[in-house]
Amino acid sequence: AQSHVLWPEIDRITAEQLHYARQGVGEGVWELFAEDGEMRMYKREEEVNGLVVDPLKAVHTVKGVTGFEMCHYFFSPDYRLDWETTIEQMKVLEKVSDDTMIFLQIHKRVWPASQRDALFWSHLRQVPDSRDPDAQNIWIVCNHSTEHHSAPEKSNGKYIRVFLTVALVCQTMIEPPKNGAQITRDDLTCKITYCSVVNPGGWAPASVLRAVYKREYPKFLKKFTHYVYDQCKNKPIRF
Numbered sequence: 001a002q003s004h005v006l007w008p009e010i011d012r013i014t015a016e017q018l019h020y021a022r023q024g025v026g027e028g029v030w031e032l033f034a035e036d037g038e039m040r041m042y043k044r045e046e047e048v049n050g051l052v053v054d055p056l057k058a059v060h061t062v063k064g065v066t067g068f069e070m071c072h073y074f075f076s077p078d079y080r081l082d083w084e085t086t087i088e089q090m091k092v093l094e095k096v097s098d099d100t101m102i103f104l105q106i107h108k109r110v111w112p113a114s115q116r117d118a119l120f121w122s123h124l125r126q127v128p129d130s131r132d133p134d135a136q137n138i139w140i141v142c143n144h145s146t147e148h149h150s151a152p153e154k155s156n157g158k159y160i161r162v163f164l165t166v167a168l169v170c171q172t173m174i175e176p177p178k179n180g181a182q183i184t185r186d187d188l189t190c191k192i193t194y195c196s197v198v199n200p201g202g203w204a205p206a207s208v209l210r211a212v213y214k215r216e217y218p219k220f221l222k223k224f225t226h227y228v229y230d231q232c233k234n235k236p237i238r239f
C-alpha cells in the first residue's frame with residue numbers, strides 16, 4: 001500500500017490513533033458512562049459547530065482470543081454484517097492492499113435525524129511495541145473518513161455523510177502454561193482499547209445523539225467481542 005496516494009495520511013493517522021489509544025483515561029475529562037464485566041466505556045462531551053461529537057474511549061479484556069484475531073474480524077468485510085447491527089449496507093469501494101480497504105456504509109436511520117452514510121479507509125497493522133521490543137503482540141485497525149470518486153458527497157444527497165475516526169488497538173497477553181505444555185486459548189487474554197469520534201455531519205438533536213451513543217456503543221462492543229470469541233473458540237490460535 002506504500003504506493004497509494006492515501007499512504008502518508010494512513011500512516012500519520014494510524015500512528016496518532018495508536019498514541020491516543022495508549023493515553024490513560026485517568027487524566028483529563030473522561031466520564032465513565034457504561035460498565036459491563038471487564039468493559040469500561042468513557043466519553044467526553046464535545047460539540048463542534050453545535051453538533052455533538054463526543055469522543056469515546058472503551059477498554060475491555062477478553063479471554064481466549066488474540067489481538068490479531070480481534071482486529072482481523074473487525075477489519076474484514078466478510079464478517080461485518082454478522083456483528084454490526086446498525087448498518088443497512090456495506091460496500092468495499094476499493095481494495096488498496098491486503099491490509100487497507102475503502103468502505104462505504106449506509107447506517108440505519110436514527111429518528112428523528114436523517115439517515116447517514118460513512119465513507120472511510122480502514123487499515124490493519126501489527127505494531128512493534130517501542131517500549132517492549134519483543135512484544136510483537138499489538139495490532140491496530142484504524143478507520144478514518146476519506147473521499148472517493150465513486151461515492152461523491154453530493155451524489156444524490158440522500159444521506160448525510162458522517163465524519164469518523166476510529167481505532168481498535170488489541171494486545172495479546174499470554175500466561176505460559178507451567179509445565180511447558182502447548183499454549184491453549186485458556187492461556188490467552190486480549191486487552192482492547194476502542195476509540196471513536198463520530199461527527200454526525202449535519203444537524204441532529206444533541207439529546208437524541210447522546211442517547212444513541214449511550215445505547216449503541218456498549219451494545220456494539222459487547223456484541224462484537226462475543227462474536228469474535230465464538231468464531232475463534234474452536235479454531236487454531238492465530239497470533
Ligand SMILES: O=S(=O)(CCO)c1ccc(-c2ccc(C3CCCC3)c([C@@H]3C[C@@H]3c3ccccn3)c2)cc1
Pocket residue numbers: 084086087105107110113116118143162164166196198199200204212213216217220
Ligand atoms: O467502529 S466502526 O468503524 C465499525 C464499522 O462499522 C463505526 C462505529 C460507529 C459508526 C457510527 C456511524 C454513525 C453514527 C450515528 C451518527 C448520527 C446518526 C448515526 C454512529 C453513532 C454513535 C452511534 C453508534 C455507535 C455504535 C454503533 C453504531 N452507531 C456511529 C461508524 C463506524
